[in-house]
Amino acid sequence: MPSRGEGGGGEPIIRRLNALRRLSDAGASAIRAAVRDRTINASTGEDIACEGERCDTVRLFLSGWACRYKALEDGRRQIVNFVLPGDSCDAFIYLLSGMDHSLATLSPVTYAELDRGAFERLLSTDVSVAEAFQCEVLAARAIQREWTINLGRRDALERVAHLICEMFERLRVVGLTDGNSFAFPVTQTDLADATGLSTVHLNRTLQQLRAERLIGLKERTLTILDVDALRNAAMFNPTYLHLTRG
Template identity: 45%
Template sequence: MLLDRGMQPSGIHVLLDGWACRYTMLVDGRRRIVAFYLPGDVCDFDVFLLAGMDQTIAAITPARVAVVDAPMLAGLAIDHPPLTQALWWESLTAAAIQRAWTLNVGQRSAKQRIAHLLCELYLRMDRVGLVQDGSCALPLTQFHLGDACALTSIHTNRALQELRRDGLLSLEARRLTIHDWPALVDLAAFDPAYLQLSKEPGTSGDSAALG
């Protein structure tokens, strides 16, 4: 566990390697994952404004994490405006992902929810150079996927089976392979604009297209 609910972090945590997630536990023991963190992600930008963590952040795999002291980072941000812009970009992108997740859970079928989440994770992995030949590591169980998409294990398993049967993807040995990206995107009604993948923070030009 990286940060537990109620803790007051002394700095921000940057995931260097591995996977992590943010979740909330209900009083009856049920858990809801509200974010996945991949290499390069800032896990707890809210440390600057909140008195304590309102959710828990835990590693899913073995992970390497860098902790940046909050006062030092605040000073650097003042002295280096591009860093401030990069931090705001990180915060705004995280908020956009949250909005997309809310829409995904509220408006899509089980199959579409899983497809949309896998599209997002695939592009985010591609962003940090972890996709090769249409394939990337995906160390998430069906429980993780269902938890993030507000689905039972039965509905999650059924959705994955349908995606495999349709020839859109395969998910074996904790590795995701996309076989028909256009069809998967079409099924999920996936628009990657919210990920801001075509623009680097602090620039006005487009980067190379992903996917």
């Protein structure tokens, strides 16, 4: 079960929002104050929120990986997005009557949980904060549109390569890459569920990316060996991420 943490500085949130809309010093300080003493820890494989539940809080992810997913009655699962440090789940979610998807952890995670009052007070402290969170909502929609293209039009190698390129850019902007390497805690089953492939097909695709010297994957660390070649293979254009800074 999720448990209360011991505070947190909110730096991943600040870095991501800064890449979307420059925060003022006052705005960044307000975020740090808002997340302080509101952090929650969850272990791998926990459902943080389930489809159909009422959601009265905004979650701001500080560390670890999670995913949004939909499940069919027969148990088949589609991951519809990965949630990374710096992401919110979701700004303004309390305006809806209930969750239309579930949220699960893929690694140990830490997130700050703000109720409606706390979140709206945060937005009111500085216009740069309000605009940055509005940009984050719009960027999340753009990412979802790109995932639709990924599933509907790209072949297996293009899908996986594109997802890797996206994860690299999203992690880079919050300072969680080391050169062209980054922690990659997801399983092959998770990747298959995110790309609409069978685990066998996903495994073959990863082997092809390795054989072509595009990526290396060892001990849950992924290294992009040739950034330009991987982008070309994926037909990846990062403009949909709207990361103008960082």
